Amino acid sequence: xxRTLPRALALTASALALALTTSACSLLSFGPRxxxxxxxxxxxxxxxxxxxxxxxxxxxxxxxALHDAEVFHLTQVTEDERPSDSELEDMGGDACxxxxxxxxxxxxxxxxxxxxxxxxxxxxxxxGDREIICFIISGDGTDTQLSGSMKGSNK
Numbered sequence: 001x002x003r004t005l006p007r008a009l010a011l012t013a014s015a016l017a018l019a020l021t022t023s024a025c026s027l028l029s030f031g032p033r034x035x036x037x038x039x040x041x042x043x044x045x046x047x048x049x050x051x052x053x054x055x056x057x058x059x060x061x062x063x064x065a066l067h068d069a070e071v072f073h074l075t076q077v078t079e080d081e082r083p084s085d086s087e088l089e090d091m092g093g094d095a096c097x098x099x100x101x102x103x104x105x106x107x108x109x110x111x112x113x114x115x116x117x118x119x120x121x122x123x124x125x126x127x128g129d130r131e132i133i134c135f136i137i138s139g140d141g142t143d144t145q146l147s148g149s150m151k152g153s154n155k
Contacts (some may be wrong), residue, residue, distance in 0.1 A: 042071060045068065069135035073099035073133075076130050077091065091132065119133075120132075
């Protein structure tokens with residue numbers, strides 16, 4: 001099963017979200033891979049690129065190396081039936097925003113960083129997946145990579 005990864009561009013005034021997802025066949029593995037179902041807060045990862053719509057695993061890396069994102073929060077969806085993608089994005093956005101300052105050290109509105117999330121696909125939901133994963137990403141609107149952990153970085 002797989003998970004869905006939308007990329008939020010929340011530094012803009014609107015709640016615009018772009019889909020940044022991939023299919024397993026389009027992933028090139030350059031480092032260790034970790035299941036999207038086994039992510040932990042503090043892990044640094046390379047985000048997938050491609051034109052698919054699902055993620056099953058992510059390339060993990062040491063946070064001292066250049067990386068695309070860092071897991072900063074995990075939250076569980078408690079609904080019995082899978083919410084729509086839009087509802088999952090709203091739920092995830094609320095949870096990620098609420099956890100942002102506690103992890104980075106400054107309020108989101110003052111930060112140069114942004115966030116995105118990974119949420120259950122319909123197929124992974126049927127397999128019991130209920131977790132939304134929040135990732136810190138660069139907030140400059142480009143694919144700029146992060147260097148070092150963003151925990152307590154006050155960036």
